[in-house]
Amino acid sequence: MADWKSVLSAAGFIMLCFFGIPMNINSPSPAEKEQRLLFHSYVHKFNKPYKLNESEYEVRFRTFQTALKTIEDLNKGRDSNESALYGLTEFSDISGDEFLSRRLLRKLGKRLKHRKLEEDTSGEKKEKDRHHYKHRNHHEHHNHVRKRDVSPAIPPKKDWRDTGIIGKVRDQKTCGACWAFSTIETVESMYAMTNGSFKELSVQEVVDCAGNGNAGCNGGDTCSLLKWLVMNHVPVKLEKDYPLVLKDEVCRLNGYGFEGGIEVADNYTCDNFVGSESNILELLAFHGPVIAAVNALPWQYYIGGVIQYHCDGALQNINHAVQIVGYDTTAAIPHYIIRNSWGPYFGDNGYAYLAIGGNICGIGTEVSSLDVLQK
Numbered sequence: 514m515a516d517w518k519s520v521l522s523a524a525g526f527i528m529l530c531f532f533g534i535p536m537n538i539n540s541p542s543p544a545e546k547e548q549r550l551l552f553h554s555y556v557h558k559f560n561k562p563y564k565l566n567e568s569e570y571e572v573r574f575r576t577f578q579t580a581l582k583t584i585e586d587l588n589k590g591r592d593s594n595e596s597a598l599y600g601l602t603e604f605s606d607i608s609g610d611e612f613l614s615r616r617l618l619r620k621l622g623k624r625l626k627h628r629k630l631e632e633d634t635s636g637e638k639k640e641k642d643r644h645h646y647k648h649r650n651h652h653e654h655h656n657h658v659r660k661r662d663v664s665p666a667i668p669p670k671k672d673w674r675d676t677g678i679i680g681k682v683r684d685q686k687t688c689g690a691c692w693a694f695s696t697i698e699t700v701e702s703m704y705a706m707t708n709g710s711f712k713e714l715s716v717q718e719v720v721d722c723a724g725n726g727n728a729g730c731n732g733g734d735t736c737s738l739l740k741w742l743v744m745n746h747v748p749v750k751l752e753k754d755y756p757l758v759l760k761d762e763v764c765r766l767n768g769y770g771f772e773g774g775i776e777v778a779d780n781y782t783c784d785n786f787v788g789s790e791s792n793i794l795e796l797l798a799f800h801g802p803v804i805a806a807v808n809a810l811p812w813q814y815y816i817g818g819v820i821q822y823h824c825d826g827a828l829q830n831i832n833h834a835v836q837i838v839g840y841d842t843t844a845a846i847p848h849y850i851i852r853n854s855w856g857p858y859f860g861d862n863g864y865a866y867l868a869i870g871g872n873i874c875g876i877g878t879e880v881s882s883l884d885v886l887q888k
Contacts (some may be wrong), residue, residue, distance in 0.1 A: 545578075552577050559603050573606040580605040584814050590822055595845045597821065597866075599814040603858065612813045615687050616855065617832040618732045625734065625806065625831055625879055667791070667798050672839035672850060678705035679802065679838050680713060682863030684856030688730035688759040693719045694854040695804045695834040696735045696881075700749055702802045702836075704775050704885045714775060715755035722747070722764035729761035735804045735834050735881045736783035743781065748774025778884040786877035787826070790870055793849070794840055796882050802838045802852075806879040807867075809833035809853075817861045819846040821868040826875035837876075840869060849876060 541549065552574050556564045563569040580601070587599040604612050613619055673679055680701050685694055697716045705711040720729045725741040727733030741747070750771055765771075786792045796803050808830040811823050839850040851865040859865075867873045 548578055548581065549574065551581075555601060555605065561606065576608055577606050579608075580814065587814065587823060591818075592821070593845060595819055597818040597823075598816050600816040602814055602816065604813045609810065609813065613810055613832065616685075616689075617809055618689055618691065618834075619832060620732060621692075621734060621806065621833070622808075622827075622829040622831040624726075625828060667794050669843045670839070670841040671798050672841070673702065673797075673802050674838055674850075676706075677711060678702045679852065680711065682852065682857045682859075683716070683757075683854050685854045686759055686856075688720070689732050690716065690720050690730050691834040691854055692727065692733040692735050692738060693723070695836045696738050696883075697749060698836045698852065698854075699802055699804050699881075699883060700775055700777060700885060702838075703883060706801055707885055707887065712775070713752040715750045715752050715757070717757045717762070718750050718755045718766070721762050722766050730759070731761070734879075735806070736879065739777060739781045739783070739881060739883060742777045743779045746776060748776045750774045776886045778886050781881065781883040783879060783881045786880050787872045787875075788877070790872070790877050793837070793877065793880055794842075794869070796880070797837060797840055797849075800882055802836055804881040804883075805835055805837050805851075805876055806831045807833050807835055807851075807874045807876055809835075809874065811874070812853075812860070812865060815860050815865060817866075819844070819848045819866040819868050820873060821846065821871075824867075824874040826872035826878065828875070828878060831875050831878055835865075837880075842869065 555561075555577065556570070556573075561573070563573060584599045584601070584605075587597075590596075591598070604616070607615070678701075680698060683694055683698075685691055693716050697714050697719060701712065701714050704714075719727070719738060719742075723729075723733065723738050723741050725737045725744075727737055727741065742749070747766070751774075754771060755765065784792070793803065793805075808825055808827075810830070810832060811820070811825075835854070836852040837849050838852050841848055841850070846866075847869040848866040849869060851867055853859055853863055853865055855863070857863040867876055872878070
């Protein structure tokens with residue numbers, strides 16, 4: 514029988530040899546250690562649901578690492594302190610494809626392209642030389658509500674937030690109803706401008722009820738919504754009467770005893786201003802806030818400043834709708850003021866700024882304006 518001391522000594526020697534070898538395979542680099550500390554803080558800051566799920570935590574960390582590299586690359590192109598700044602947001606742990614699915618409308622660009630082809634085929638082309646305030650609603654001209662008189666001199670800046678007609682920033686979360694949020698927010702603004710008092714209106718009403726190809730939290734578009742509201746004479750109810758629940762529910766318009774509401778006038782517009790963005794400034798200056806379809810995929814890491822680059826405006830990439838509430842041509846980088854619907858923690862307290870000119874993010878692709886009927 515072998516001496517037990519010899520056996521223990523041999524075993525000890527083997528263990529020493531084995532564990533004495535540096536095991537670098539699972540040892541994170543100093544950079545990764547720093548990233549993990551940052552991710553730990555990130556997960557707790559945004560109260561991520563996977564913080565106790567080890568496997569998902571690791572998957573999200575790898576996505577987070579990719580985000581850090583993307584953010585670094587985006588910020589390399591900054592021209593000045595006024596240029597767009599990118600950083601960690603609540604979306605920094607999801608892929609671009611997940612972001613598109615959760616917050617944007619993947620099929621909106623195709624929908625707009627299809628409608629444009631239909632209009633071009635039917636001969637409904639834009640009258641390039643018409644006065645911009647002679648509005649149309651796709652098929653007919655209407656003069657029941659007259660637009661405000663227009664001065665040829667567009668003021669250097671305008672911010673409708675200063676006038677009390679812009680409501681709080683909402684958060685659509687994973688309900689793909691940006692088309693409803695931006696439209697109803699503009700109805701609110703135009704009502705406040707016309708009647709001198711602000712009323713919070715129901716987004717949920719049009720999420721649940723709007724037809725004409727709109728599909729609630731699964732998508733829609735502003736022009737289809739405006740057409741549905743006008744053709745069916747649907748009054749927009751108050752938020753307190755038809756509150757937001759951020760999911761599709763059965764329409765509650767008929768038989769629920771709702772009274773009143775705000776109706777959209779039939780002179781709404783849906784125009785393409787690519788190459789003629791001065792028309793957007795004119796609308797903002799002399800008419801009021803407007804709705805715009807945009808490509809918001811590059812906004813995943815946006816935290817402030819003016820977006821000038823990295824934001825393609827091609828029609829097929831349009832995936833979101835926002836409210837434009839003003840502009841500033843006196844700034845170091847002339848820009849539009851964009852009210853988003855991703856909550857107050859997005860961008861600059863819920864707002865983004867897009868450079869004027871060049872169809873940045875597709876800002877001129879589909880711009881809609883509206884009036885409300887006098888009450």
